[in-house]
Amino acid sequence: MQIAILGLGEAGSHFANDLVDLGVTVTGYDPAWTGPALKRALHPSVRQAASNAEAAQGADIIFSVNLSAVAETVAAEVLPVLKPGQLYAEMNTASPGTKQAVAALIEPSGALAVDVAIMAPVPPKGILTPLLISGPGAALFAEKFCPLGLIISVVTGTMGDAATRKLLRSIVYKGLAAVIGEAITAGRSFGLEPYIREQIGTLIGGNDALIDRFLEGSKTHALRRSHELEAVVAMLTAQDVDPIMSAATLTSLQNLIDPS
Known part of the structure; x- marks a missing residue:
């Protein structure tokens, strides 16, 4: 082959x-x-x-x-x-x-x-x-x-059915990562990171390591994931679904892209 x-x-x-x-x-x-x-x-x-x-x-x-x-x-x-x-x-x-x-x-x-x-x-x-x-x-x-x-x-x-399923999932996974990132940043600014981690943990089974994976993954793969969210926004727009949350997730990823 x-x-x-x-x-x-x-x-x-x-x-x-x-x-x-x-x-x-x-x-x-x-x-x-x-x-x-x-x-x-x-x-x-x-x-x-x-x-x-x-x-x-x-x-x-x-x-x-x-x-x-x-x-x-x-x-x-x-x-x-x-x-x-x-x-x-x-x-x-x-x-x-x-x-x-x-x-x-x-x-x-x-x-x-x-x-x-x-x-x-x-x-x-x-x-x-x-x-x-x-x-x-x-x-x-x-x-x-x-x-x-x-x-x-x-x-x-x-053709396109596999892409649809992946991008629908991305709305949740990448959106959740963006919310967690914003919450941790806000918690740190108030000196309350342990508190906000505890609150996030109540939603994801108390898995603190998973929080860190969400944070690191968003930073490390910001460029690739921003392209993914661009595809999500395009898909939702074509369906006449207003991509409010996905557009915000896209912005958060673009802000994490390393300019170097």
Whole structure:
């Protein structure tokens, strides 16, 4: 099995390395990391291509793991080399509308689109991070990867359904993290952090370590999670749901982004 990974960031690099360890042939491309100096260590067996199209040509399965803002651009770049029977896995945290637009772009090629929602932080589990999938190629994707031990749940055959479920969950998870962060900051300002931690603990089972994980996770992954909330806001707006709380969560994440 030959896999192309378009985007070698945190998720893409982990997937590439883990798949090579599972005996899969992997070719990767990332426009920001051409040449020998990569920001993330890659397995020596991961071949680096010179473009998205070069990486995708001849691959059995293509992982698009970059940013939702470039999802359609990347699909358009590889369209000329796509062939019937290939799987194009759109793995970016994008709105259902973006996932459907990607599927429409590649449909004329005969390749099958898969909406892949990554349902937890990729480190530490890497390619064994739970995946929720839908779309025309979902059943074939599961057939290819389940024997390798990947944790995959197929929801429907409709592109965008996996993304919808992930983003609905994000409203709660990321919103809760934002509220906890604001409450802890406020508690500290009054010299009452132990008190507010106790109050939060009554809602989450008294798990103080979980509070710290919420705080650290929001800081460490602020940029990625802000893109996720942008997709949430876009999805809700398209449904004529006023994203009041999600927009506020987005602002709180943007305020945590490290400018360096």
